[in-house]
Amino acid sequence: MPTARHPRVARLLFGPRQRSVVSRAGALILREMRLPLCLALLALGPLFAAETTPPEAPANPPDLFAAPAVTRPLRIAIYQGPGAGESGVATVTRRAQQLPGATVTALTPAEVGTRDLSGFDLIVFSGGSGSAQAKAIGEAGRRQVRAFVENGGGYLGICAGAYLACAGFDWGLGILNARTVSNKWQRGRGMMRIQLSPAGQQLFGPVADPFTIRYANGPIIKPLGREGLPPYEVAAWFRTEIARNGTPEGVMIHSPAAVHAPFGRGKVLTISPHAEDTPGLEHFIPRAIAWLAAPR
Secondary structure, three states: OOOOOOHHHHHHHOOHHHHOOOOHHHHHHHHHHHHHHHHHHHHHHHHHHOOEOOOOOOOOOOOOOOOOOOOOOOEEEEEOOOOEOHHHHHHHHHHHOOOOOOEEEEEOHHHHHHOOHHHOOEEEEOOEOHHHHHHHHHHHHHHHHHHHHHOOOEEEEEOHHHHHHEOOOOOOOOOEOEEEOOOOOOOOEEEEEEEEOHHHHHHHOOOOOOEEEEEEOOOOEEEOOOOOOOOOEEEEEEOOOOEOOOOOOOOOOOOEEEEEEEEOOEEEEEEOOEOOOOOOOOOHHHHHHHHHHOOO
16 A cells, blocks of 8 residues: 555655655555454444443532531441442541441441441441442441431431442341342443422522532432332432443433432432542531431
């Protein structure tokens, strides 16, 4: 190809010395490579086109949500161990400590299964891997957390912790009457738009318009319909969608981003995306904690 017959291409691809040594055989090889390369690129086209990427999300205004009114110091437990990202635990801990007088105690997997949890107002499982968290705390830990919530405690599950709460997994806590819409969970990461429901505005504050929040493969859920387990109520809806890595399209948008439900005498609140480290949402997690710790 880069020969006297194709001087323009030769000038683009090669310097003066290289052009002088390119043979007609080399030109033939390059020419024959064009068709397979084009076919390969065409085959890859639908793969990339099938992915849904959300539009660019605008930044939230500062302090979109007001700080909650808390009348007493709260005692908060947070799981720290396999399946819980260290940065996530640290960030959620800082958000909880914004509440006046709040104490936050990190619990190891063994402590979740052996410690008396009745001294806490609520327990938090943050982002990471829900199945890894379940495996780490074991059957004893799962039984302890269930009993704690059933007896009046609060449960806050963020991303992985939201997966852990679902009754649709045989390894889950079984405290939320929900299942995921697909077993393909690696939807991707990005800034999503969500919108509070009327119930969510009562919980988090009177913010009616959609706002931006960080998402990282959190659960997309639907009702499980298990008898004897109360249905959940939607606190927030996803208003944009991301669908990468072969995950199904059209199932995330307008699906629940945050839900809450009673379990026994306690309360469960799960949040699929990550408010704890989204600018403008600094009071979102403190408000969730204050709601969970308030009497039913």
